[in-house]
Amino acid sequence: MGVDMQGLSVSIGGTAIVHDVDLHIDDGERVGLVGASGSGKSMIAKAALGLLPLDARAQGAVRLGDTQVIGADERTLADLRGRYVGAVFQNPGSSLNPVLRVIDQIELPLRLHYDLSAGERRERAMAMLHKVGLDDALARAWPHQLSGGQQQRVGIATALVTSPRCIIADEPTTALDSITQRQIVDLLVSLVDDAGAAMLFITHDFAVLSRATTRCYVLDCGTMVDSGRTADLLRHPGTPQTAALVEAARELTLRKEER
């Protein structure tokens, strides 16, 4: 299921946060959205999920598959979320409900959207748990007993357990160390590709982006400044903003290699 944004603008209390953004993701395509902190990346993710704060004003068109998200009623959106669109969030520790066990967490979207018996649901969630590389023993763990990487694996399992057609990953690796980052990106990419789902991967880090996506958009201060194939942008940044992001990624990677 593709995502299509036309002229999306978001403002909160008169302050424009996202300005006239066009973004398109084809079925099964992995597309990145890169930009510095505060450039409005997360707002775009929220707009795609229909989760904008109530005091935000959104204009333009956001289509998920055939559904127009902006202006859709809560019911339509709730049916869409978790079933056709999955979301992976930045901070794995706080995105997991502290009073739900890992396995109940993963079952949540199934419980919300599908009429399965408890046994089928458990079976399905356990299968997903194995697929993200966690073992049986962790099913009964509480979120605080897991490491950051394991928590994000649970987040990914929750997002993918219903086999959504589109994944929106909002800085899924930002809170993780660089080695875990790579594992999580690889895991996410392999699962998304297996499922044949589309993915919008949001990050500020070109190094991660080049691993996760084929094509990307560069966002600066709420405006789209650049777009193209990730590899091309990495080699020949078209705009100063892109160049700065690429430079930052290079420097960080370099420092890692020096160690």
Place this chain on the structure above:
Amino acid sequence: MANDDIVNGGIADDDRTSRPRTQGLPSDGDSAASRPRWRGLSRSGWGWSHAAQSEPASDNAPIPSGHPRSLRPLRRIAIILRSMWRHGEGRFALIVLACWLIVALVSLVWTPYPLLVTDGYHVWNGPSAQHWLGTDGTGADVLSWLMAGSRTNLLIVIAVVAVTAAFGLLLVAAMVSRRSALASVSVVAVDALISVPTVLIALILAVPLGASIMVVVLACGFGYGLNLARVARPQAMLAARSAYVESARANGAGGWRVLVGHIVPNIMPVLLVQLSLSAGTAVLAESGLTYLGIGVPSGVPSWGHSLATSVKFINVFPLTVLWPGLLVTVVVVALNIFGDVLRDAADPLTNPELRGDHGR
């Protein structure tokens, strides 16, 4: 990539070894044949190449049935009660409340004397072999009346807690609503209404209802519900604006789902303490309101009734007042302690036993 093994213990390893299982699967053609029966999933009408991959997991690793779900409600309650029993004050609260429950049940079928049997020759008697706690001004057996009263009070306390919880949570829901107009109006309304004394509300309610149990239940439920909402609001707010609630919403959970499934469990400690305080205060309020003549109607046994009928003679016959007074005090203390201990015992963060046996 060799570095990967360092992090997360064996996880990196797991990841790679699990890949042949998940990825090496033949795609669509085969998967259609091995597609698991997913009533709901097949409904969507999309290809389920992904769903089909759950097969290998169930092939080579049969899920140990019951393993992940072994902490079911009954065992949970058993663990919580055991942890409460281990503390001295928890034991006190549990014993008092258990006695209350048992006496209330027993009083349904048996009291030492029938309630309406009076002995005009022995009024205001002290404790004796015939009347363990003495007799009151009509010569009726004090113990029998207190036993019968315990079930009225139990009923009132349960009803008050239920009304408080329902009304309080409704207010909490409004106060943490994403609709800022509703949220601010309800906050102001709660702050304003909380200044109205419960007794005044009871007096107003008594006009249409007369002296009745309903007056106690509604007045207390209203007053304590406001209190509960105000005390629980900050925590509920934190939960409502948390990343896990946003994540639940991103998974398709609607307003009530979020409230019941994600916010309430996370503010449970506050709720438990507030509700047990309400239960204790309800016992006191019953006595107070009955004394004022707008609580339990005369003729219906209750602790407040026993107090109210004997309190006028406290200077002459103090013992008759002592028993219900002592009873109310002990029960209120037990209820308050109960909430405190329950909070500690029921919270997985403070009670390691609830977390199960694995952890790091």
